[in-house]
Amino acid sequence: MDYQLNETHELIRQTFKAFVDDKVRPQAEAIDVNKEFPYELFKEVGQLGFFGMRYPESAGGSGLDVMSYCLAVVELARGSMSLAAACSMQSLMATYFLHRFGCEEIKKEYFAKALTGEKIGTICMTEPNAGSDLMNITTMAKVTEEGFIISGQKIWITSATVADFMTVLARTDNHEALSIFFVPAHFEGVQIGKSIDKLGVRGSVTSEVSFDNVRIPKQYLLGNIGEGTKCLFEILAEIRIMTAALAYGVGLAAYEEALEYAKTRVQFGKPIGKFQAISIKFADMAVKLETTKQMLYHAANLCDRGLPRQKEAAIVKLYASECANSICDEASRVMASYGYATEYPMQRYLRDARFTLIGGGTNEILKINIAKELGL
Numbered sequence: 001m002d003y004q005l006n007e008t009h010e011l012i013r014q015t016f017k018a019f020v021d022d023k024v025r026p027q028a029e030a031i032d033v034n035k036e037f038p039y040e041l042f043k044e045v046g047q048l049g050f051f052g053m054r055y056p057e058s059a060g061g062s063g064l065d066v067m068s069y070c071l072a073v074v075e076l077a078r079g080s081m082s083l084a085a086a087c088s089m090q091s092l093m094a095t096y097f098l099h100r101f102g103c104e105e106i107k108k109e110y111f112a113k114a115l116t117g118e119k120i121g122t123i124c125m126t127e128p129n130a131g132s133d134l135m136n137i138t139t140m141a142k143v144t145e146e147g148f149i150i151s152g153q154k155i156w157i158t159s160a161t162v163a164d165f166m167t168v169l170a171r172t173d174n175h176e177a178l179s180i181f182f183v184p185a186h187f188e189g190v191q192i193g194k195s196i197d198k199l200g201v202r203g204s205v206t207s208e209v210s211f212d213n214v215r216i217p218k219q220y221l222l223g224n225i226g227e228g229t230k231c232l233f234e235i236l237a238e239i240r241i242m243t244a245a246l247a248y249g250v251g252l253a254a255y256e257e258a259l260e261y262a263k264t265r266v267q268f269g270k271p272i273g274k275f276q277a278i279s280i281k282f283a284d285m286a287v288k289l290e291t292t293k294q295m296l297y298h299a300a301n302l303c304d305r306g307l308p309r310q311k312e313a314a315i316v317k318l319y320a321s322e323c324a325n326s327i328c329d330e331a332s333r334v335m336a337s338y339g340y341a342t343e344y345p346m347q348r349y350l351r352d353a354r355f356t357l358i359g360g361g362t363n364e365i366l367k368i369n370i371a372k373e374l375g376l
């Protein structure tokens with residue numbers, strides 16, 4: 001492992017930790033219960049510069065590295081996975097293609113405002129019949145003299161109900177491979193379905209989006225026709241590392257909550273943490289958290305040094321999400337009935353952690369990817 005956290009990293013961690021402890025944790029339960037997009041906190045995260053961390057200063061960002069970004073994501077997820085999921089989507093997948101390929105208008109009217117949280121974006125890839133099998137999408141972009149006409153249906157789109165713009169993966173009628181398009185949410189023919197009721201990350205709203213002959217100009221094609229998946233691959237490792245950071249954050253929250261409980265809950269005359277059956281759970285959880293952290297930093301560092309990282313990104317996403325789920329499960333057992341009561345956050349961690357098994361590619365798909373990286 002060839003990395004070291006520097007002063008900037010420490011400053012980022014402390015800044016986001018303070019923000020999460022002061023502002024996010026006190027509201028996390030309400031965000032989950034109300035199942036509403038946390039507008040105010042989202043804007044405050046924008047003011048902290050989170051949405052521009054990974055973009056260069058010349059583009060209005062702060063040009064920070066993947067390590068800094070991960071440290072911020074971990075803290076946000078430790079506070080509220082709903083907020084962290086919505087913010088991570090905005091900071092990476094919803095804005096990356098605008099930065100990379102957007103025309104002047106897109107950059108000025110949408111990208112710059114998305115970096116402050118003033119405008120909200122989405123990435124529309126998944127369809128009712130194309131989840132893991134993205135190559136099977138049927139959303140069409142018909143090529144015309146003026147631009148494109150988009151028709152199709154997307155599902156599970158994070159932040160769609162509150163979005164100002166969409167980045168859409170679609171198939172053109174003149175190319176086999178997929179392309180990415182920019183679509184303002186207010187354009188005629190864009191219809192947003194109601195929020196899908198979910199087990200976890202309930203404040204990060206997700207819904208169906210349909211495109212009914214939506215006409216967009218030529219310059220709203222992001223990148224070249226047929227290069228959509230190639231462009232997605234550019235940020236795939238970072239998406240997976242970010243998902244691992246989300247998992248690590250929620251695992252840490254569950255562990256910290258249970259540890260405090262084990263030190264104070266007295267049964268049979270002593271704190272339950274003094275019983276070996278309980279203390280060993282913490283040793284196991286600590287091992288999982290430490291290993292996850294080292295793997296996360298290692299993968300982030302590979303990105304920052306421009307080294308190959310696809311395999312490491314898939315491995316850490318898989319490992320971190322499985323560990324987060326097992327930690328939430330064990331931590332919940334430590335708190336027994338209190339881990340089951342909605343009054344305590346443990347049940348929320350348990351529900352939220354499930355998302356990390358799916359986001360960034362399901363763990364079954366990741367195992368296939370890892371095996372391929374091994375030449376199998």
Ligand SMILES: Cc1cc2nc3c(=O)[nH]c(=O)nc-3n(C[C@H](O)[C@H](O)[C@H](O)COP(=O)(O)OP(=O)(O)OC[C@H]3O[C@@H](n4cnc5c(N)ncnc54)[C@H](O)[C@@H]3O)c2cc1C
Pocket residue numbers: 089122123124125126130131132133155156157158159198201206355358359360361362363364365368
């Ligand atoms: C909270 C949330 C937010 C989301 N936000 C977005 C978003 O903003 N934008 C977006 O585009 N999508 C989003 N998604 C969708 C997400 O990316 C997909 O759900 C995910 O890609 C899996 O697709 P699926 O649910 O259709 O499962 P499927 O692909 O149908 O998979 C079902 C099961 O089969 C397994 N499986 C499938 N193929 C194989 C195979 N070849 N070998 C072995 N096992 C296989 C899977 O691992 C899984 O266990 C979100 C999902 C959730 C839950």
